[in-house]
Amino acid sequence: xxxxxQREARPESMLLNMGPSHPAMHGTVRIMLELDAEKILNxxxxxxxxxxxxxxxxxxxxxxxxxxxxxxLNYVSPQINNLGYAMTMEKMLGIAVPERAxxxxxxxxxxxRVSDHxxxxxxMAMENGAFTVFLYMMKARxxxxxxxxxxxxxxxxxxxxxxxxxxxxxxxxxxxxxxxAVRETRKVLKDVSGLLDKxxxxxxxxxxxxxxxxxxxxxxxxxxxxxxxxxIPYDVRKASPYLIYDRLSFEVPVGEFGDNYDRYxxxxxxxxxxxxxxxxVAALIPDAPPLPAGPLIEPAEAIxxxxxxxxxxRIRLSPNLEGYEKERLPGLTALDKPDALLGTGYGxxxxxxxxxxxxMEGLISHFLFFMSGKGIRPPKGDVYFSVExxxxxxxFYIVSDGTDRxxxxxxxxxxxxxxxxxxxxxxxxxIADVVPTFGSMNMIGGELDR
Amino acid sequence: MGQETLIDGIRTKLGPDVEGVSSSFGDVVxxxxxxxxxxxxxxxxxPPFDYQVLLDLTCVDFAAxxxxxxxxxxxxxxxxxxxxxxxxxxxxxDPAVGTLVGLWKNADWLEREVFDMFGVRFEGHPDLRRIxxxxxxxxxxxRKSYPWRLGQPRIPQKDEV
Numbered sequence: 298x299x300x301x302x303q304r305e306a307r308p309e310s311m312l313l314n315m316g317p318s319h320p321a322m323h324g325t326v327r328i329m330l331e332l333d334a335e336k337i338l339n340x341x342x343x344x345x346x347x348x349x350x351x352x353x354x355x356x357x358x359x360x361x362x363x364x365x366x367x368x369x370l371n372y373v374s375p376q377i378n379n380l381g382y383a384m385t386m387e388k389m390l391g392i393a394v395p396e397r398a399x400x401x402x403x404x405x406x407x408x409x410r411v412s413d414h415x416x417x418x419x420x421m422a423m424e425n426g427a428f429t430v431f432l433y434m435m436k437a438r439x440x441x442x443x444x445x446x447x448x449x450x451x452x453x454x455x456x457x458x459x460x461x462x463x464x465x466x467x468x469x470x471x472x473x474x475x476x477x478a479v480r481e482t483r484k485v486l487k488d489v490s491g492l493l494d495k496x497x498x499x500x501x502x503x504x505x506x507x508x509x510x511x512x513x514x515x516x517x518x519x520x521x522x523x524x525x526x527x528x529i530p531y532d533v534r535k536a537s538p539y540l541i542y543d544r545l546s547f548e549v550p551v552g553e554f555g556d557n558y559d560r561y562x563x564x565x566x567x568x569x570x571x572x573x574x575x576x577x578v579a580a581l582i583p584d585a586p587p588l589p590a591g592p593l594i595e596p597a598e599a600i601x602x603x604x605x606x607x608x609x610x611r612i613r614l615s616p617n618l619e620g621y622e623k624e625r626l627p628g629l630t631a632l633d634k635p636d637a638l639l640g641t642g643y644g645x646x647x648x649x650x651x652x653x654x655x656x657m658e659g660l661i662s663h664f665l666f667f668m669s670g671k672g673i674r675p676p677k678g679d680v681y682f683s684v685e686x687x688x689x690x691x692x693f694y695i696v697s698d699g700t701d702r703x704x705x706x707x708x709x710x711x712x713x714x715x716x717x718x719x720x721x722x723x724x725x726x727x728i729a730d731v732v733p734t735f736g737s738m739n740m741i742g743g744e745l746d747r
Numbered sequence: 748m749g750q751e752t753l754i755d756g757i758r759t760k761l762g763p764d765v766e767g768v769s770s771s772f773g774d775v776v777x778x779x780x781x782x783x784x785x786x787x788x789x790x791x792x793x794p795p796f797d798y799q800v801l802l803d804l805t806c807v808d809f810a811a812x813x814x815x816x817x818x819x820x821x822x823x824x825x826x827x828x829x830x831x832x833x834x835x836x837x838x839x840x841d842p843a844v845g846t847l848v849g850l851w852k853n854a855d856w857l858e859r860e861v862f863d864m865f866g867v868r869f870e871g872h873p874d875l876r877r878i879x880x881x882x883x884x885x886x887x888x889x890r891k892s893y894p895w896r897l898g899q900p901r902i903p904q905k906d907e908v
Contacts, residue, residue, distance in 0.1 A: 301874055345879040352864075353888055357895045389772055515799050515825070518853040529825070536828050678771045681803075681821060681832060694819065696807055705889075707805040709821070717856040746879055 302329045302341040310338055313728075317346045321424045321732045324742030326716070328723075328731060335727045340720045347742035355706040360386060360460065360673040361647075361666070363706070368454040370708060370744040373416045374409035374687040376445070378744075379458035384539060385682040385693040386460045387631075389675040392645060397628040398462035399540045400582045404475070405445070405458060406540075406684075407571040407578070411482060412441045413687025413739070414522070414564040414571075421561065421736030422493060425502050430489050437485035440478040447474055450617065460673060461645040462630030465620030466585050475579050479572050486568055493561070500558065507722040507734040509555035518714035521689025523738065526563045527555030533685035545577050560737040588624055599655040612651045623649035645673065672701050681709075688712045688739055710744040750775060750829065757796060761787055774832055781835040784818070785845040791822060791831070792850060798822035798831060801847065804857040806865045808891045810839035816867060818844060843868040864889035 306312055311332045316322035325346035331339040351370065355363045367382045368375040380402055387394060394402075419434035442452045447468040449455035457464050468474070493499045509519075514527045524531055532549045534542040550566035552559025593613040594602075614622060630646040647666060652659025665671045675697045683692035689711030696705040715738050723731050754775065758765050764783035769776045779787050791798045802821040809815050820833040837844060846869040847854035858869040859878040866887040869875055877884060883902040886893050 345877075345881065348879040350888060353893075353895060391772075513852065516852040518801055518803075518851065531825060679774075679776075679807075679819075680772045681774055681830070690802070692803060692821070694803065694805060694821070705805075705807045707803070707819075709803040713856065713860075714853045717853050721852075 300329060300341060300343070302331055302339055305339060306331045307338070315731060317343075321735065323420050323736075324740050324745070326735075326740060326742070326745075328719070328735075330723075330728065330731075332728070335729070337723055337726055337728065337731070340723050342716060342719050344716065345746050347746035349747070351708065351747040352706055355703055357702065359669070359701045360675070360703065363703070364459065365454065365456050368456055370710070370747070371413070371686060371688065371691070371712075371741045372453055372743045373741060374413035375454055375456075376405040376409045376458055377413075377684060377686045377691060379456060380406055381682070381684040381686065381691040381693050383458050383460045384684060385680060385695055386673070386675065388682045389678070389680045389695065389697060390460075390645065390673070392461060392631040394462050394631055395628050396541075397582065398630060400578055401463050401467060401629075402458055403540050403542070403545070403578045404575065404582065405448070405463075407574045408441050408444055408478070410685075410687050411568050411571045411575075412438045414568050415441075415482075415485075417687075417736070417739035418489070418561060418564055421733060422489075422499070424732045424736050425499060427493065427496075427499065430492055433485045433488055433492075437478075437482040440481045444471065444474045444478050447471060448620075459630065459646065464629075465618070466625045466629060467582070467620065469585075472579065475575060479575055482568070482572060486565060490565065502729070502733045503557035503561060503737070505554070506557045506730050507726065507737075509718065509722065511555070513718070513721070514555060517718040519689065519718070520711050520714070521686065522563045522567060523555075523560055523689065523715050525549065526552035526559035528553055533683055533690050539684060541578075541581075545574055547571075547574050557733045557737040585625065585628075588622055596654045603655050607656065612655060614650060618650055621650065623651045670701055674699060674701050683709065686711060688715065688741065688744070691744075708744065708747060710747065712738065712740050712745050716740050716745060753796070753827075753829075757791070760790060760796075771832075774830070776832045776834060778834050778836075781818075781837050781844050784820075784835050785847060785850070787833070788820070788822075788847055788850055791833075796824070797826050798824045800825060801851040801853055801857070802830065804847075804854070804861060806861045806867055806889075808865060808889065811891050814839045816842045816865060818861070818867070837867060841868070842866070843870055845869070846871040848872055863887070866890065 313330045313332055315330065316327040317325040327343040329341045330337050351366055354366060364379060364382060367378040370378045415434045415438045419431045422430035445455060446452050447470065449457035509527050511527045511529055514524050528551050530549045530551050535549055547570045550563050552563050592610055594610045595613055599612050626649055648659060648662040653663040677697055677699045679696040681692055681694045683690045691711060692709030694707040695703050698704040722734055754768055764780050764787050765777055766780055767778040800823040802823045805819050807817045807819060809817060816837040816839060818835045822831045846858060856878060858872055859875060861867050862869060862875050863877040863879055864887055884899060
């Protein structure tokens, strides 16, 4: 099959393929170039190598089950995708999330945002030859992911933010862990600034390279750091605040020229702001109330006793359910509407495990939550909601037909719009400019190709 | 400009091209005539409406139940910080609509995606071909008539560039 660039190419020019497997194409994307020596006369970007039918799969999964697929969209900041999906569902279900869960969500969003920007800049710097920067930034990311790992048990695909709230409470040691992560990331940002900000090699490859005008950025539907690098201060957290962002103080850094350097610099300054947010929100989260004292009984023992009477003692949960105790749930997740499962309403969150293990009603609630045709069933209609992701506005458009599966689920992927502009940005430049330009865009195959 | 005056303004300006105004979970939804998608969008892009950003374009397949496809456009106005959803219904048989290429630059890829996934033709699109799947893919994957798990025939390797 002949591609567009093959049809249009002048006979005397050379055609060159970059990708889909190329050291600088992190993710898989193919860039076809028509060259006159090193000058790019024409370019064509081919995407879709990571297309796995996310939207089609979601149509065939229940609202609860499809959450895990959202982790795999922008896999560098999975919690923000979880958040976008969960909040879209909450808008449709009309439920309010408890304060503590909202604070934890902000904490997780900002951790993810910093790790997203770190990954992008680390890769960009490495491709420009600054391998030290890559190692420094990966080190900082480890500290951030330590917090996420303590909280959710996993590092990347956490599925921690759920419809109605969050899955479990923070780890008892979270405060010191967040403090370490913020301190170490600050150090790394200072080091990286020192290494790159006035580095003539880095400036030569980024300053004035692949500049984007404000008008074109809007015309391409750019959002996030890439749009802000052109000087437009659009940030979903400020424009239509969600969670508790309106109560926190942070700035929206903007660039001036929209070139590679501005995209780098906006991300660097945004990380500073995110670290500020992390500190503010950590101060706002109260310590978890202590669980009631008293002996714990094993689930098997509780079941044996429950044959005669309802056991009064608390039940010992498996260690991997730590933070998920029944007493903690009201602060972490919206409670089901009255008669949620047994009546005409709908369930929102997984019922407490203690009840599921030991009481008949609890077991029935559990089955009614997970059974096909039951569980989360939003009313008919369609809804769009967006949050500020690492790359820009992450929006979910969901059409519900009143059943337990979405009739249609569409993701507005921010980097789809950003990568669409790549052809224009590299046209007329040199081959060497492709690498920093592509690096500064932060293409994430998972959300680009869905 | 408040949301209601705005909607009134749009209705006055566009007249019969706006078929209805509704609200879904707090979002304003305008239903427009499919034949008038491009002129309506061109009008909305200019002041006083000033919807400068085409946020998103997608499609919903109601072919089995209601015999139609529904295009869903999301616009955003930076100056007024409001979003607007527009819908246009297309017949299930040979759905086609005017392109927005020329108004917004991201319309190129967005329309290719809808074409790829739903088989909706965008008349006037300069390079309408598949984007997420490949040349030689059979069917349109997000149509309800396309089974969830369907194998595709093997295709010969692409020519080298």
